[in-house]
Amino acid sequence: MEHIVIIGNGISGVTLARQIRKLSDKKITIISSETEHFFSRTALMYIYMGHMTYEHTKPYEDWFWEKNRIELRNAYVKHIDTEYKNLKLADGGNLGYDKLVIATGSKPNKFGWPGQDLDGVQGLYSKQDADQLEITAPNNKVCKRAVIVGGGLIGIELAEMLNSRNIPVTFLVRESSFWDGVLPEVESQMINRHIKNHHIDLRLSSNLKEIKGDENGHVKSVIIEETGEELACDLVGLTAGVTPNINFLKGSKIETDKGVKVNAFLETNIKDVYAIGDCAEQQEPIGNRRPIEAVWYTGRMMGETLAQTICGNRLAYKPGHWFNSAKFLDIEYQTYGWVFGRKGRPDYEQHFHWKHEDDTKCITIAYHKQTNEFLGINTFGIRMKHEVFDKWLTEKRDVDYVMQHLKSANFDPEFYTHYEKEILATYKKNLEPSTF
Amino acid sequence: MNSPKPSMSLTKPEAFDLTLKQRISTAIGLIGLFILVLATCNVNFPNKPVFLALSLIMISVGVIVFANDMYLGKLEGIKNDGVMFKSISSRGLWAWISGIAFTGFYILLYFKAEWLGLGVDGAANTGLVALFDPLSRLLNGGQASQWFVYGTLYTIAILAFGYKFLLKYRHNRYERLRTFSVMFFQLAFAFLIPEFMARLNSDSFSLPYYDLKNIWPLNYYNFEQYRVNSMIEAGDIGLALLIFGILSIFVITPILTFKYGKRWYCSWVCGCGGLAETAGDSFRHLSDKRQVAWKIERWVVHSVVVFVTLMTTAVVYSYLGDDSSKYWLTKNTFLMSVAVLLTVVFALVMIFKHEQLAKDAKYGAIGYFVIIMVLIGMHYFNGSNLFLVKAESLRQFYGFLIGAIFSGVIGTGFYPIFGNRVWCRFGCPMAAILGFQQRLFSRFRITTNGGQCISCGNCSTYCEMGIDVRAYAQKGENIVRSSCVGCGICSAVCPRGVLKLENDNMKGRINSNDILLGNDVDLMDLVNQK
Numbered sequence: 017m018e019h020i021v022i023i024g025n026g027i028s029g030v031t032l033a034r035q036i037r038k039l040s041d042k043k044i045t046i047i048s049s050e051t052e053h054f055f056s057r058t059a060l061m062y063i064y065m066g067h068m069t070y071e072h073t074k075p076y077e078d079w080f081w082e083k084n085r086i087e088l089r090n091a092y093v094k095h096i097d098t099e100y101k102n103l104k105l106a107d108g109g110n111l112g113y114d115k116l117v118i119a120t121g122s123k124p125n126k127f128g129w130p131g132q133d134l135d136g137v138q139g140l141y142s143k144q145d146a147d148q149l150e151i152t153a154p155n156n157k158v159c160k161r162a163v164i165v166g167g168g169l170i171g172i173e174l175a176e177m178l179n180s181r182n183i184p185v186t187f188l189v190r191e192s193s194f195w196d197g198v199l200p201e202v203e204s205q206m207i208n209r210h211i212k213n214h215h216i217d218l219r220l221s222s223n224l225k226e227i228k229g230d231e232n233g234h235v236k237s238v239i240i241e242e243t244g245e246e247l248a249c250d251l252v253g254l255t256a257g258v259t260p261n262i263n264f265l266k267g268s269k270i271e272t273d274k275g276v277k278v279n280a281f282l283e284t285n286i287k288d289v290y291a292i293g294d295c296a297e298q299q300e301p302i303g304n305r306r307p308i309e310a311v312w313y314t315g316r317m318m319g320e321t322l323a324q325t326i327c328g329n330r331l332a333y334k335p336g337h338w339f340n341s342a343k344f345l346d347i348e349y350q351t352y353g354w355v356f357g358r359k360g361r362p363d364y365e366q367h368f369h370w371k372h373e374d375d376t377k378c379i380t381i382a383y384h385k386q387t388n389e390f391l392g393i394n395t396f397g398i399r400m401k402h403e404v405f406d407k408w409l410t411e412k413r414d415v416d417y418v419m420q421h422l423k424s425a426n427f428d429p430e431f432y433t434h435y436e437k438e439i440l441a442t443y444k445k446n447l448e449p450s451t452f
Numbered sequence: 453m454n455s456p457k458p459s460m461s462l463t464k465p466e467a468f469d470l471t472l473k474q475r476i477s478t479a480i481g482l483i484g485l486f487i488l489v490l491a492t493c494n495v496n497f498p499n500k501p502v503f504l505a506l507s508l509i510m511i512s513v514g515v516i517v518f519a520n521d522m523y524l525g526k527l528e529g530i531k532n533d534g535v536m537f538k539s540i541s542s543r544g545l546w547a548w549i550s551g552i553a554f555t556g557f558y559i560l561l562y563f564k565a566e567w568l569g570l571g572v573d574g575a576a577n578t579g580l581v582a583l584f585d586p587l588s589r590l591l592n593g594g595q596a597s598q599w600f601v602y603g604t605l606y607t608i609a610i611l612a613f614g615y616k617f618l619l620k621y622r623h624n625r626y627e628r629l630r631t632f633s634v635m636f637f638q639l640a641f642a643f644l645i646p647e648f649m650a651r652l653n654s655d656s657f658s659l660p661y662y663d664l665k666n667i668w669p670l671n672y673y674n675f676e677q678y679r680v681n682s683m684i685e686a687g688d689i690g691l692a693l694l695i696f697g698i699l700s701i702f703v704i705t706p707i708l709t710f711k712y713g714k715r716w717y718c719s720w721v722c723g724c725g726g727l728a729e730t731a732g733d734s735f736r737h738l739s740d741k742r743q744v745a746w747k748i749e750r751w752v753v754h755s756v757v758v759f760v761t762l763m764t765t766a767v768v769y770s771y772l773g774d775d776s777s778k779y780w781l782t783k784n785t786f787l788m789s790v791a792v793l794l795t796v797v798f799a800l801v802m803i804f805k806h807e808q809l810a811k812d813a814k815y816g817a818i819g820y821f822v823i824i825m826v827l828i829g830m831h832y833f834n835g836s837n838l839f840l841v842k843a844e845s846l847r848q849f850y851g852f853l854i855g856a857i858f859s860g861v862i863g864t865g866f867y868p869i870f871g872n873r874v875w876c877r878f879g880c881p882m883a884a885i886l887g888f889q890q891r892l893f894s895r896f897r898i899t900t901n902g903g904q905c906i907s908c909g910n911c912s913t914y915c916e917m918g919i920d921v922r923a924y925a926q927k928g929e930n931i932v933r934s935s936c937v938g939c940g941i942c943s944a945v946c947p948r949g950v951l952k953l954e955n956d957n958m959k960g961r962i963n964s965n966d967i968l969l970g971n972d973v974d975l976m977d978l979v980n981q982k
Contacts (some may be wrong), residue, residue: 017456026563027907056907058907059910063536065532065534066468066533066534067539068536068913073909074909075923115945153965155467156467180467180534181467182467301724320971339904342948345527350948392946425900429952429953430940431625437582
């Protein structure tokens with residue numbers, strides 16, 4: 017029986033294993049040194065905030081793995097010998113494979129800041145990170161202030177977490193507005209205000225210069241580059257993005273750059289070795305997508321695709337229209353298609369904005385300046401139907417059509433106030449009278 | 453998947469301690485409760501109306517001030533912060549203490565009401581029950597019973613904790629309307645209207661105490677001889693009530709469930725649901741999510757339906773006559789109609805909906821059907837004691853085991869241990885019948901939003917009915933489950949807006965696109981390649 021070994025039990029590795037089991041009878045082993053069972057990384061924040069326990073974050077009960085004959089191995093892979101198809105484990109053991117899948121995910125970025133390895137400096141990615149946070153910042157007596165460096169999605173989640181325990185948070189964001197590399201300005205500024213409304217000390221255009229430690233090697237303060245200000249703190253959260261977690265591949269023959277290089281079929285340069293999820297780097301970027309996508313959904317899709325290939329139906333990874341979602345404290349965010357922030361926005365992309373006066377709901381619709389083709393939508397505080405936008409993007413609808421039919425894409429709970437009329441009115445007002 | 457580990461709250465983060473204001477409001481509420489405890493211990497309060505009012509107001513004010521402090525200072529949105537660290541909501545010490553206290557109260561209420569001060573054999577009330585006499589006289593003209601005490605406290609609980617619920621979910625209009633609805637139905641239909649109806653009773657006119665929104669089989673006693681007699685004797689109004697009681701089972705209920713799912717009842721109208729949603733909201737995450745719990749649930753809840761059907765049939769049968777010239781509804785006619793009705797329902801389901809039932813549901817249905825038919829047949833041909841036991845002992849058995857122990861003592865007393873919908877989930881025959889209708893024909897479903905689920909598990913954790921919502925959401929599959937009461941909390945707690953309760957048409961209600969969500973794959977191609 018063919019033996020498939022998967023390194024990593026995150027969403028991509030586990031999706032792959034489940035799909036292979038659905039399609040075949042192969043022997044499957046998942047290796048992880050993080051946790052014994054698969055849990056949902058996206059829910060780590062809710063454990064710290066006390067909404068859920070670790071047990072709640074496991075999508076499958078513990079008996080699931082044995083019942084589905086998926087072997088779980090708690091180990092750390094030290095070296096891969098692709099010639100003899102053998103893995104060397106940190107505990108000294110060996111494991112042979114017929115096909116190997118690398119799904120080891122990411123680790124938090126560190127940009128060589130002085131003091132970045134002190135006690136009390138950490139990212140938020142793994143179960144261990146979450147456990148560590150519980151030690152460093154259990155309450156506002158042990159952790160009198162926290163500084164978060166980097167203004168992305170993990171950063172704002174960490175801010176929300178610490179906020180839930182009344183720990184004062186200073187949030188250092190390099191950009192002049194939160195996440196404005198991705199979000200259009202109006203949206204990004206709305207989120208700035210929302211963050212401040214939660215009494216989080218948001219510092220824009222602020223870089224970390226140095227982290228200072230005390231005599232015990234524990235973090236004591238940080239220094240801000242622009243102002244030279246020294247902020248006393250007991251926790252520094254590094255949330256300036258992630259990089260593929262592939263250090264253990266050094267010395268193997270598997271080609272890597274930032275991540276593990278893969279082709280459209282998620283195959284590496286070595287036969288029978290594949291890579292999926294956060295750690296995979298596409299040789300050729302797909303459409304507007306980046307070569308490495310550290311996104312939960314793409315990890316799942318890669319797992320589904322590769323399962324087909326491994327079970328004999330060689331399939332290219334062809335993600336459909338881009339979508340993503342997040343929650344900024346109390347504001348839900350969804351995006352379908354492409355809406356660019358200032359950075360990297362193509363010349364032809366034009367935006368229509370609408371913002372509700374309560375400052376917690378807004379939408380941005382991107383369309384083609386010349387052809388009026390609908391390119392994408394960002395929504396804040398309004399839920400939209402994935403299926404509908406997927407269809408409209410495939411059908412290359414024009415922006416007028418989308419605006420007229422926005423109501424049919426609404427996914428808000430029953431009895432919610434609808435804003436489509438207001439949005440359409442704003443849209444019409446913004447256009448030359450000749451269009452309508 | 454499992455519920456939280458018991459926390460004895462020694463290491464809980466201090467940030468989740470009660471604030472000063474919350475401590476004070478808790479104290480106010482507890483003093484209000486303490487007045488009731490003193491009354492139970494036969495402390496004779498000089499001015500009963502004043503002390504009763506004081507007690508009820510202090511309890512309400514305590515809850516209201518606590519809720520204000522907890523939610524009003526924060527921006528609108530889901531705030532379940534610290535739920536798993538708090539002793540009361542994570543099966544810690546306080547959870548056990550309050551669970552045992554509530555249970556104790558229920559046991560007294562059901563089995564030792566005289567200990568609460570109920571005057572037996574016409575004697576005047578003492579103690580706790582006497583404290584409620586003034587309010588009872590005001591509403592219905594008579595002195596209080598233990599059920600009046602219970603009804604008052606029940607209503608206060610739904611109103612005060614309903615207020616807390618309204619604040620917690622104030623950003624969500626569905627939750628707000630639903631809560632106003634349960635608060636209204638409890639106050640008007642369950643509490644005031646029956647009391648006012650009782651006021652109309654005289655020597656020549658008597659209606660049974662009737663909570664109009666309680667439908668058979670939840671009010672399993674509705675067709676007992678004394679009730680039916682008193683309704684018939686009360687003339688047109690009574691007859692109207694009797695007809696309404698029957699219509700609500702066979703006409704009103706199926707139509708509403710077809711249109712809106714069972715939620716129209718379970719989470720908008722029902723009093724048990726009302727208490728679970730309001731006072732029980734802090735315990736909703738404690739429901740057991742394991743698959744084994746689901747298996748037990750299906751067997752237990754359907755057995756209760758079978759039992760209540762048999763029991764009611766036996767009770768009604770026992771007071772019908774044999775002579776068809778006196779009245780058209782005789783023992784035989786009745787038994788035959790029950791058998792025909794059950795056969796028709798069973799046949800329709802098996803012919804048109806069998807593919808929607810799981811294998812064990814099919815076996816179960818066949819098994820139950822055979823048992824009922826054999827019992828009816830045996831009786832019909834044999835004429836022996838109905839269903840092998842006396843109708844009255846069957847009824848007593850049901851009333852004790854299901855009506856008292858299950859719905860009261862365990863169902864409500866153990867909120868802090870088993871979660872708030874144990875009764876609705878495992879024991880309520882009404883919920884099972886509505887659920888059966890919901891599963892087979894209803895426009896209601898929970899839809900999921902394409903590939904947007906991140907499997908975080910908030911939905912499953914906060915599902916009070918123990919449904920593993922996440923399992924469906926991560927597959928992008930609509931959720932059509934008989935147990936879903938449509939409380940809408942899964943949709944509210946979802947950080948990605950993936951879930952929505954909907955009434956739509958029957959077509960495409962059950963979809964199983966366990967497919968490559970978000971992947972650009974020609975599905976037909978993929979299926980053909982397999």
